[in-house]
Amino acid sequence: xxxxxxxxxxxxxxxxxxxxxxxxxxxxxxxxxxxxxxxxxxxxxxxxxxxxxxxxxxxxxxxxxxxxxxxxxxxxxxxxxxxxxxxxxxxxxxxxxxxxxxxxxxxxxxxxxxxxxxxxxxxxxxxxxxxxxxxxxxxxxxxxxxxxxxxxxxxxxxxxxxxxxxxxxxxxxxxxxxxxxxxxxxxxxxxxxxxxxxxxxxxxxxxxxxxxxxxxxxxxxxxxxxxxxxxxxxxxxxxxxxxxxxxxxxxxxxxxxxxxxxxxxxxxxxxxxxxxxxxxxxxxxxxxxxxxxxxxxxxxxxxxxxxxxxxxxxxxxxxxxxxxxxxxxxxxxxxxxxxxxxxxxxxxxxxxxxxxxxxxxxxxxxxxxxxxxxxxxxxxxxxx
Amino acid sequence: xxxxxxxxxxxxxxxxxxxxxxxxxxxxxxxxxxxxxxxxxxxxxxxxxxxxxxxxxxxxxxxxxxxxxxxxxxxxxxxxxxxxxxxxxxxxxxxxxxxxxxxxxxxxxxxxxxxxxxxxxxxxxxxxxxxxxxxxxxxxxxxxxxxxxxxxxxxxxxxxxxxxxxxxxxxxxxxxxxxxxxxxxxxxxxxxx
Numbered sequence: 334x335x336x337x338x339x340x341x342x343x344x345x346x347x348x349x350x351x352x353x354x355x356x357x358x359x360x361x362x363x364x365x366x367x368x369x370x371x372x373x374x375x376x377x378x379x380x381x382x383x384x385x386x387x388x389x390x391x392x393x394x395x396x397x398x399x400x401x402x403x404x405x406x407x408x409x410x411x412x413x414x415x416x417x418x419x420x421x422x423x424x425x426x427x428x429x430x431x432x433x434x435x436x437x438x439x440x441x442x443x444x445x446x447x448x449x450x451x452x453x454x455x456x457x458x459x460x461x462x463x464x465x466x467x468x469x470x471x472x473x474x475x476x477x478x479x480x481x482x483x484x485x486x487x488x489x490x491x492x493x494x495x496x497x498x499x500x501x502x503x504x505x506x507x508x509x510x511x512x513x514x515x516x517x518x519x520x521x522x523x524x525x526x527x528x529x530x531x532x533x534x535x536x537x538x539x540x541x542x543x544x545x546x547x548x549x550x551x552x553x554x555x556x557x558x559x560x561x562x563x564x565x566x567x568x569x570x571x572x573x574x575x576x577x578x579x580x581x582x583x584x585x586x587x588x589x590x591x592x593x594x595x596x597x598x599x600x601x602x603x604x605x606x607x608x609x610x611x612x613x614x615x616x617x618x619x620x621x622x623x624x625x626x627x628x629x630x631x632x633x634x635x636x637x638x639x640x641x642x643x644x645x646x647x648x649x650x651x652x653x654x655x656x657x658x659x660x661x662x663x664x665x666x667x668x669x670x671x672x673x674x675x676x677x678x679x680x681x682x683x684x685x686x687x688x689x690x691x692x693x694x695x696x697x698x699x700x701x702x703x704x705x706x707x708x709x710x711x712x713x714x715x716x717x
Numbered sequence: 718x719x720x721x722x723x724x725x726x727x728x729x730x731x732x733x734x735x736x737x738x739x740x741x742x743x744x745x746x747x748x749x750x751x752x753x754x755x756x757x758x759x760x761x762x763x764x765x766x767x768x769x770x771x772x773x774x775x776x777x778x779x780x781x782x783x784x785x786x787x788x789x790x791x792x793x794x795x796x797x798x799x800x801x802x803x804x805x806x807x808x809x810x811x812x813x814x815x816x817x818x819x820x821x822x823x824x825x826x827x828x829x830x831x832x833x834x835x836x837x838x839x840x841x842x843x844x845x846x847x848x849x850x851x852x853x854x855x856x857x858x859x860x861x862x863x864x865x866x867x868x869x870x871x872x873x874x875x876x877x878x879x880x881x882x883x884x885x886x887x888x889x890x891x892x893x894x895x896x897x898x899x900x901x902x903x904x905x906x907x908x909x910x
Contacts, residue, residue: 376746384765386746389884393745511751511760598824600749600762601891603883673733680745682736689729696722 347653348562349642350570350634351413354627355655356648358406360691363662365400367687370663370670373459373677378542379612379619380527381596382513386609392680394605401612402630404470405623407655408548411474412481412555413562419485420563425710429486435715436482442717443475446660454663459670459677468523468541471659476545477552489557496557499550503614510597527613547614551624570635573628580625587618594618647695654698654705656717661697665690747780747885753896757793759864761893764789764885785874786881787850789889790867798856798863805865809835809852821887825894826857826864834872851878855890866890 369375376386376397388394415436422432451471456462484492506525519530522541529540561569587594588607594617600606610618634645651658669686708714750765757773767775767789775789794801806812814831821828831854851872857864868886870878 374744374746376744377748382751384748384750385762387749387762387764387884387888388746389880390743390745397746511753513751598892601884601888602822603887605884606888606891669733678736679742685729685732685736689726689733692722692726692729 348417348566349649350631350637351410351417351562352649352652353634353645354406354631354652355410356645356650356652357630358403358410358627359651359655359658360648361400362403362659363666363691364396364687365403366663367666367669367683367690368396368400368680370457370459370666371674371678371686372680372683373670373674374680374683378527379610380513380542381507381611381614381616382510382528385597385600387600388605388609391605394609396680398608401610401619402623402626404543404548404612405551405615405620406627407470407474408477408551409555409558409624409627411478412552412557413559414555415478415481415485415552416556416559417563420559422710427710433482433485436485437479440475440478440480440482443478443656444472445475446656447471447475450660451663454660454667457664457667457671459675464529464537464540466539468539468543470543473543473545473548477549480545480549481552481556484553484556487556489560492553492557492560496550496553499546499553500617500620503547503550504594504596504617507596507614525614542613544614550620551615554624566635570632573635574632577625577628577632580621580628584618584621584625587621594621650695650699650702651691653702657701658694658698661694662690665693749885749888749892752791754791754793755896757791758896759791759793759893760896761791761889763791763889785871785877786868786885787871788867788869789886790865790869791889791893792865794863794865795861796863797861798858801863801865809833809854810837811835821855821890823857823891823893826859826890828855828857828866828890830855837869853882853886855886864893866893 365375374393374396376388376393377384379385386397388397418436419432422435423429427435447469448466451469452467455464455467455469484495487495508526513528515529515531517526517528517530519539521544522528522530522539523544524546525544527542527544530538532538558569558573561572588599588610591599596611596614596616596618600609608622610616610622612619615623634641637645666686669690673686674683705714705717748765749762751760752763753760754773763775764777764780766780767777767786770776770788773791773793775791777786777788780786802814806814811833815833817829818832819830821830831852833852833854834849835852836848837850837852849872851870853868853870855866866886866889868881868889870881872878
């Protein structure tokens with residue numbers, strides 16, 4: 334059936350499928366962070382050089398693997414949302430400059446929230462936290478919103494070309510994994526290369542898992558997909574299906590060949606090694622795998638019938654208040670872990686806490702989502 | 718908030734409280750770190766929790782699962798296996814190598830695998846219950862030289878041995894390659910994204 338748009342008088346309509354997908358990846362993201370704060374089982378990051386996780390337990394690996402969908406989905410859907418918002422606001426009489434300014438301010442706010450609020454939650458990580466400035470996913474989302482606001486009015490063909498350039502550039506600018514170590518500047522780590530700046534006393538002055546530019550390809554592709562959705566919603570979901578399958582095929586090829594596109598070679602020849610890819614920065618293998626799955630999920634949600642809409646409505650609620658959920662869930666899981674599992678626990682024993690956190694935050698997201706949608710387009714609440 | 722939401726919350730709270738009484742289990746993953754030896758002309762990945770205690774010998778006593786992994790040994794010799802065999806057999810306390818249990822193709826080398834239980838006397842290892850240690854040995858001959866990689870575990874813990882064999886030993890064998898020209902250094906990061 335055709336995609337349903339929900340509307341409130343005086344506000345903008347929203348597509349169901351992107352919100353549902355965002356809600357789903359929020360739930361998966363919460364699993365990753367519950368794994369960190371409650372189970373204490375979060376593996377070391379899959380970085381371009383240095384240490385790398387090797388899994389001997391399937392459940393531990395799957396728990397990490399499914400959460401790989403999250404950053405890809407967030408950046409891609411942010412681009413989609415920006416494109417749809419720009420077109421809707423234009424129809425409401427906003428000027429292009431006003432829309433660009435609105436998104437740039439929103440992006441700057443996201444960056445500030447990372448540095449001022451979210452990093453306080455990371456300081457509660459089990460095992461301590463000695464990083465003075467952390468560049469995380471919200472910072473990169475915000476910075477990409479600022480940059481993306483300048484690209485809003487480019488033609489989809491130009492944005493697609495830029496996406497391809499960024500995808501290749503991410504792979505080409507990363508040094509050989511054997512050169513891992515100090516040496517890059519803080520600016521390089523913020524913009525290009527995951528890693529950190531170590532101070533004279535050995536303290537970590539800055540650490541970046543999410544440098545801004547390597548994730549930009551997903552935002553530019555999201556801008557393209559948003560334009561497709563606006564022109565022909567049904568056609569866009571058909572494209573998502575075909576593109577998703579093509580990306581998964583490309584992933585299989587890139588991993589099988591095990592050369593360009595992987596940043597560092599496979600660690601072995603098990604199925605786990607095939608799927609255990611470099612995430613920081615997003616290798617072509619990572620991007621094709623996770624964007625492929627995200628597109629297939631989006632296509633499935635876009636084609637879902639009314640019964641399925643009712644079934645996944647709870648996800649839509651989360652997907653319409655992502656920032657509130659993101660900020661609150663980190664503190665909530667940190668506190669749960671501190672109180673109930675100070676020494677960690679098994680992954681299955683972590684699941685009730687993970688679900689409990691979602692159930693606690695769901696009514697707040699429901700209220701906030703409704704409250705936000707009631708505000709006029711120029712309201713300050715619309716920035717958050 | 719509906720009655721249903723409150724009910725779900727209460728059920729989850731009870732389940733979570735019950736689960737918090739359960740003991741934690743193994744981490745499920747091992748952190749592998751780059752290994753580079755100029756003198757051997759080799760680089761690869763070894764567990765970061767296994768410090769190098771002697772040339773090519775990595776002590777791993779505190780590594781989950783089961784803390785059954787005692788050591789990894791990586792050695793390169795400029796001689797064919799036939800010339801090394803008597804010294805190798807002597808260190809293992811064997812008269813002859815047992816039949817190979819299979820082969821394994823890594824990124825750079827083709828390995829022959831052996832598996833044996835040995836007393837490993839005078840090797841400075843922690844005591845084993847039955848007095849024997851499980852030794853997984855892989856041998857690769859390349860360019861007139863011989864590479865040896867051994868994993869030494871406590872034989873009593875079969876489950877842990879299996880986990881180490883699949884996820885760690887194979888990865889060490891798979892990732893071992895001739896040295897490239899770039900220097901390597903280490904930098905630890907945060908534990909999450």
